[in-house]
Amino acid sequence: MNSRARLLPLAVLLLASGLGCSDKTTEPVGTGTVVIQFSHVVGSADLQIGGVSYVNSSGNEYTVSNLEYVVSDFEFHVESTANGEEDFDREGVHYVTEDDATTKTLTFTDVPAADYGEMHFVFGITAAKNTDGAFPELDTAGMAWPAAMGGGYHYMRHEGLFVPTGGGTASYTTHLGPTAGADYSIPVTIALDATGPGRHGFAVAAGETTTVVLQMDVNQWYTAPNDYDFNDYGAIMGNAAAQALLQENGATVWSSVDPGA
C-alpha cells in the first residue's frame, strides 16, 4: 500500500472525529462539563500501594501491588423528562491505573444541563466490543487478554501479596476478563439523589463543571455476596467459576461519594 493510501483512512477518521465534536462546539448553550474522579479505598481507608496491609472477609491479610482496570460506556439518566431533559450516553473505554493520577479523571464536556439521578457504566468491556486490537492504548498498557484465552482485554488487574494459611508470603493476581470468550463484564448502576440531602453534586448546569467521585472499595471484590479466599485461587484467567463469582461481587464495589467528603 502506498503512503497516500495508508493515510486516507486516517484522514477520514480525522474528519469524522472533527464532525463528531463540531456540533458540540457550535451549540455550547445548555451543556456543562462532568468530571468523574476515580477513588480507591479499602473499607474506610484510602488504598495504598505497597506495604500497607488490609484484611478481607475471608481473613486474608493482604497488600496491594497493582490496581488497573477499564470502564466503558457511561450513561447519565435524568431524574425527570418533564422539561425535555434527556439522558446522556457516550460509548468508549477509559483506562485507570492507581499509579498514574492522570488516568484517574474522566471528563465529559458536553453533558446536557439537568439533574441526573442515576449513573450507569460497564466495568470492563462488553463482549461485542472486546476484540483484539480494538483499543491500542490498552495494548500499550499491557491489558491485552490473549486470543487463545478468549481475546480482547483484561477488565482488571488487581495484584499483591497475602499471608497464606500456614504463614509466610504468597501472591494473588485477580485478573478479570473474558475467560474463554465469555462476557464477564459488569454493568454497574449507581442511584444518585440529585436533589435531596444526600445529593452528590450531580446536577449539571450550563457552562459549569460538576465533579462526581466514583469510589471502588477494593475489599468488596472479595466480600459480597461471595467470600473469595486467596488461598483457594491462583492465576484465574482460565477459571470461569472465579470470573463468575467475582462478576457477582463486582456489582457492589462502586459507590458515588460527595466530592467534598
Place this chain on the structure above:
Amino acid sequence: MIVRWKLGALVAGALALAGCSGETGPSETPNDDGLPPMPEFPDNPTTPEGVDLGRRLFHDPILSGDGTQSCADCHRQEFAFGDPRQFSLGIHGDAGTRNASTIVNPAWQTSQFWDGRAATLEDQAVNPVQNPIEMAADWSVVVATVAAQPDYPPAFAAAFGTDDVTQERIVRAIAQFERGFVSADSKFDRERRGEVAFSAAEIRGRDLFFSEGAECFHCHAAPLFTDGRFHDIGLDLDPPDEGRAAATGVVFDRGKFKTPSLRNVEVSAPYMHDGRFATLEEVLDHYAAGIQRSPNLDPVLGVQLNGGATGLGLTPEQRADLIAFLKALTDPSFLQNPDLGPPSS
C-alpha cells in the same frame, strides 16, 4: 520512515479531536503496521531536517569529552541499539553497572533508562554526554565544539529555524531521530499480516508465551512486547541494585526495573539490567526454576511460586518452543535499516 512519522502525527490529531469525551472511542485504531498510533510530541515535532541532524549527532563522537565516542558506540544498530558487552566502557575505560538499554520503538515509552529516571528521550540524551563514566563531556564545551564545525550551524538552522547551537536543540534532534527507531516487520508481524506462516515450534512457543503457564505476556505485552512498567522478577532475594527506587525513593520500588521490549531479543544479549545472562537459555532457566521470592517480587510471577515452587517449571521442549517464538521477533529490516545508520557524508 518519514511516512511512519507523518502517520503518527495524523493519528495523534484524530485522537485529540476524538478526546472531546475523555474516553477512547473506535477512532483510535492501530496503524496498519500493527503498532499503536504513534504518540504526538508537540514540544518537539519531528521534521526531516531534525531527524537528519539527530542522525548525524547520534553517530558523531563530537559529543564525548575527548571526541572518541558517539551514542552509537554503545547503542549499536545490529544489536537492536544495545551493547553486546555486559557493561559499556566510557571514554576513560570505566565500566558502568547496567547493561546499555536497547532502543526499540522508544516513541511509545513514557520513561527511559532501566530505572525510568528520565521521562523523555530528550531528558535521556542529556545524561550520557555528561556522565563521567560514559562520554564524560561538559555540555558547554560540547555546544561550543559543535557550533564551531562549519557544517553544523546550517543544519541547526534547517531543523530549528536559526543556526543557534544549544544543548536543548542537540537533545531534541537526537530524540527526533530516535523516535524513528520503529521495529514492526519481524516474522511475528508478518505472520499477523498473513504474509508468512509460523513453524510448529513457533506456534507452540507463541501459545505458551501468551498463557498463564509461561507468564511472559503480562509484562512483555504485544505488540510492543513491553508494558513500559517496572517489575522485580526475582533475580535476587536481596537486590544489590536499587533499580526504580533510585529514581523514586520508594522502598516498594526497590529491585524493580523497566520491562525491556523483546523485539529483536535474539540479537540483544546479554540480558537483564546487569547483563547477567549471556543467552536466552539462561534467561529461561531463571524463569523455569530460579525465581527468588524477593520482597517486591511481581505477583504475576509470585503466584506461580505459591506452594513452594521456584519457577514456572518449563520443560526443555517448552523452552525450545519459547525461544523459537522469541527469535520470530527479530526484525532484519530494522537492524539493517540504512536510514538509521551513520550518514554517508
